[in-house]
Amino acid sequence: MDFGYPVLTSLIVFPLVAAAGLFLIKSPQVARAYTLGASILELILGLPLLSFQFNADFQFVEKAHWVPQWGLEYALGVDGISYLMVLLTLAILPLCVMCSWTYISKRVKEFHFCLLFMTSACVGVFAALDFVLFYVFWEAMLIPMYLLIAVWGGDQRRYASLKFFLFTLAGSTLLLAAIVAFRITGGTFSIPELMQVNFSFRFQYWAFLAMALAFAIKVPMFPFHTWLPAAHVQAPSAGSVILAAVLLKMGTYGFLRFCLPLTPEASVYFAPLMIAVSIASILYGGAIALGQSDVKKLVAYSSVAHMGFVTLGIFLFNLRGVEGALFQMLNHGIITGALFMMIGAVYERSHSRAIADNMGLGKYLPAFMGFWGLYALASFGFPGTNGFVGEMLVFVAAFQESYYIGALLVPGALLGAAYMFRVSLKMAWGRPGTAKGWRDLNSREWTYLLIPAVFVLYIGLAPKVFFNIIDPSVEKLVGDLKARTSATQTAQAQPAPAAVVAAAVETPAEPVNN
């Protein structure tokens, strides 16, 4: 596939160039328009990606020497797992620009600089085929995100941004150690090549722990989630959108890309633990969300629950589960991103994120409320929306695996419906406060709310094309995993719950016949 230019590289480099160009601009309004133009241009640059072949290979591969002395390569490529994430990233950018059009009034240039930088790093994370390159982008993306929260955030932005930064960076430092360990043991940094290597179980054990910590913080999974509500609440809309739509995906993407293929046996070994934590995330996130009086916080906690579904799907190790996880990643990106944009829109009017201040919108902002309703429904997986597809797949997978797991998911799903209904009802029909004088959505807001809506329905009603994209890769992933762990699986009976706890504290002996 030759498009006359390296597609992925240009997707990474172009935002940076555009960001540098921002500094030549004086007026904030021009800066906004410029960035919007750049983001659309970025989308156009990404058009060749649509020629994605429906197979499990890495495509659009680019390779160049980076630091040959250490075997570092500049290697990019996408497969079914990362392809959608790249597209999602590209699609989110213009929406972010639009939704912060009036929201951001100070230091506009720098804000858009961060957005563009962010996009570049995110694309890089999903496209990197070299472990270190991945890490570079993974960390590089922290800086603009930090600034987005810390500079343009709410009252407690410093605390929130610091917490965000410390949590994520602390996690990823261990990831670095794991990467290096992979290099020393496996002899390469190249992810496709590492996937071919069989590591000893002991090595896998530690590598999995190191990586899983980094990814779990990023996801975030239950005990490490505390940075998320703070960051979400304090971040500006665009920041929340990117955070929810792209950043959280990196954690689960990491699980899929690294944990499962590189440390299959350890993944299986730790799967009960991960499943338990996932379910805890779902229930905990949902329960906390139910009690929130702050809309943004509510959506933030719902994110925790939704990401729980994703990790659960991943660690069920069956085709449906992983498919569901991938769908859920995509859906969550679209839906939660849209919800945050809506909260941003209403915040511009009420200057409050409290539910109590944003009630009675059904009468005064019917269009807004209509969109909200759609997204709220999608959020808890109403059939016909995309949320349903993902959640359903995970459900199916869970029940396939074990009825207990499936049973535990039901209250999670119910909770989701409960908190979404609660907030939606209040917002639509509660006693209006100051909502009387508010305008309904303007054309810009229409634009950026309509685009996700299209996707919500498109995926919800015709998921086939997406299945086509992800299926080969997922099948290969799950197949490889099964093939490599089958020996272990038989030797090692399903660990008892007590063993799950024990596994976390003590190093296991080598499995018998490994």
Add this chain to the structure above:
Amino acid sequence: MVFSWLHFAIILFLLGGLLFAGGPLILSYLVAPRARGGDMGMPYECGMRPYGGAWTSFGINYYVYAMLFLAFDVDVLYLFPVATAYRFTEGWLPFLEMVIFLTVLALAIIYFWAKGVFTWPRKIS
């Protein structure tokens, strides 16, 4: 090697010096009168009663000269080994090295001179 006649001689001569100096002192201590009282223990300041003690800080210039000495003296120290060997060296390189060494030394003098270190101040602070 560890203990040569030189060491012995040095110690012996030092002891001799000690005796030579200590002997008369002790003798004096034994035979001399021991008067006490009055202003006998007063420091001598031409008959004036001393104002304050003498152990105060004084002219900083003296320190400057002490520092100068340290710097130069040690440079000169390096020349002693050279002195024993210089005559028996071959070629002009040793001379070049001497020139370099002494030039640096001279530069130090010039530097201090230019910086006014050698100018005794009118009022010592």
Add this chain to the structure above:
Amino acid sequence: MSPLVLYQLVALILLLAGLFGITQRKTLVGMLICVELMLNGAGLSIVAAAQLTPANAVLGQLGTLFVMGLAAAEATLVLAIIVVIARRFGSTKTSVVSTLKG
């Protein structure tokens, strides 16, 4: 006990005495003296080490010469800085000269 050990013991005593003094002295000049003590201990040890082992004796003498020289240069600098301190603080007691903390 070999002669080398004797020398090294003496040197060690000098070194430790100096080190002890550094921690105990209350004035900067006193500390300087202690430092010189330490340096001299090192010099003694070097010259003894070179002289009493198969090592090149000239090397040791040279080394000690340099130690002496640089010790003196160092003393010069310390004195110079003490002079500066005396001017700026009006005292050279270590208790006075300790404004930097954090």
Add this chain to the structure above:
Amino acid sequence: MPAELIRILVGLVAVAVSVGLIGLVMVWVERKVAGHIQRRPGPYEVGPNGLLQPLADALKLVGKQLFMPDKADPILFWLAPVLSFLPVLLLFLPLPVGDGLYALDINLGLLLILAFSGLAVLSLLLGGWASNNKYGLLGAARAVAQSVAYEIPLLLSVLAVSFVAGSLDLAQVVKGQGAWPWNWNIMTQPLAFLIYIVSALGETNRAPFDLPEAESELTAGFHTEYSGMGFGLFFLAEYANMVVVCSVATALFLGGWQGPVLPGPVWFVLKVSLLMLLLVFFRWTYPRVRFDQLLNINWKWLLPLAVLNLLGTSFFVKLAQFTEVRW
């Protein structure tokens, strides 16, 4: 009993005796010369021509009370005179009085002398400081500044000779010279000799460089508070130091014991005596310099000159090596 031991013991006794004698003689000589320069006879009451006067003085010193100011530092106060005399005997250790006539053959004799003579300044400092007297302190400070200043040109001038001789062994240096005055180092190193003599005056605190004890300004300088034997020791050490300085000068510049006809030791004593007399003459003929002048002479004249001299010397040594001219 090993030969070295005997040699050292004999040397010690000889040195001790001669130091004592020299002290007595020099006091007499100085007072006599001073007297005659000032058109007066000098001491002549005790003994023939006042010859026994120093002895009487010495006895008187022993009999005087050992005073110490109340607030002085007792240990350092009494340590100082002892310390001033402590290295004196040692300084005579490597001096070659005649061919093979020295207490011990030391290949670094010159270095030994220079090293231990440095102790003297310490005693002046201690004495001046410990007596808790303002004059004493000032005198001590001056003494230190002066001694350390003049030490450098002194060393450099000595080094010039060592460069020529290629040795730090005084006996070797002497042997490198000839019997006749034109074979002496003073002919090739006149500047060094000049610098040496001037620096030696400064080193030994002799007039016209006796600023530390300038009686018109500082009463008696560092030894203001010393009386009796304390003062006596300082006094004796000063004379002994003079002798050493002159002996080194003789060995370095004036051919040491070498000379025509007469035996070596005689020549040596003769030359030293002449130099001593010269120093005494200086004392009574030149006015005392001001302190800043004193230091300026050293730093601005003697030191650069000495450096240049050394540079020239090293050049000529090499030149001689290449042209094979013996000098």
Add this chain to the structure above:
Amino acid sequence: MEFNPILIVPELYQLLLIVALFCQSLGDGSDTPPAERWLPFFAGFGVFVSIVSWGAEGLIFGGAYKLDALSQFFKVAIAAGFYVAVLNAARQPSLEERKRPDYFMFLGISAWGLMILSSAVELITIYIALEISSYSLYAVIPLRNSGGVGHKGAAEAGIKYILFGAVATAIALYGFSYILASQHTSYIDQLAQRSWHWSGQPMAVVGLSLFLGGMFYKLALFPFHFWCPDVYQGSSNETAGFVATLPKLGAVVVLIRLAALLKPGLEITTLLAVLGALSMTYGNLCALAQRDLKRLLGFSSVAHAGYMMVGLVSGTAMGLSATAFYALAYVAMNLLCFWVVSRVASDGRNLTLDDLNGLYKRAPGLAFALGVGAFALVGLPPTMGFMGKFFLITSAWDHGYNWLVITLVLNSAIAIYYYLSLVRHAYTHDAGDDAPVPDNSPFSVCGAGILAAVVLVFGLVPGGLFDFAIRAGKQLLP
């Protein structure tokens, strides 16, 4: 080998600069262009000179002075660092006008000593070169006469630096005597053939450990670190910028040469590792509590000294190269930070974190550069700091000191907090009333920009630079 002056052109050139400065320092400065005007150009040319003499190889001065890839690598680094430091100090507000030539002369001598140090392969020569560079620094520190802790603090910093430095020197020399007594030589290439096992040569082990102590002092490694924050705080910003950077290069080059003697598993190596771990932990923990920016950077350099140990204990050419690279990265990052600090404190004061408040408004360029510097010090990609740390980790992993690597990794997590607070204060707080007026001249912003660009570019494409480091490392441990 025949002595060829061409080999040591960088040193000679530096000497020429020193002589020129010396001559200028003699005059009253009325007729000549001031030193800060002409020196930067010539110092810049010095970088060029040292790059040109890159390929020099040889063993001169009786085998005590070796020109190889390592030395030339560090000479370029030192020349470049000197250039930046001179530029940085060109407008020093807390330095009297008439003392400038002297100030720059001392800086020049220090850099010169470090150049010699990078080539010295004999212990006495190393020691002398080290002292040449140290003494001039000792003299420079008390020259500050205003701002912040002011002239008092500067003098105190000076005396602390020199007294503790002398103690470290004495200890190092004592160690040298032990090496001499047990290994009978002071030439590193001969020492490399000896055994350094505790069981066989306890005295040598003690000696080498003590000798390394002297280098640790320069590097501000844990038990020898106590001068570091005080000196940074006491000396003027520009001086601290110099003290914090170049001498570390010198210490590192010696440590690299000496570490080539060692193999993992030796007692000394373990000692290095333990000290490294302690140093990074201690430095980072102390830095957390600092408010004074330079103290903070001081403790940070204690931590960074610990990081550098990681490469040294690996006992591989890659490890040594990684350390060399990290040292360079460290210098670049710190020069960047100190450049910003010096420019922000245009009145020569000591900056606290609060003085950085609202820097983005007052000096957006400098704020950005500070951000780059801080993130580089954390070790975030895409900066030199990350690449350096990455190389360190990679080279040290699986050479017996994995726990050290883990410590490093955890420490970089601790370190985030205080580095981040630089960015936090610069970007998220608003300026107070007494905030210093930063220097927003093109000179200052361009300098910061170029340094930041260096940190970023070599973080993105370190390959070329690392090639040189690797040549150096391979030379020592083929």
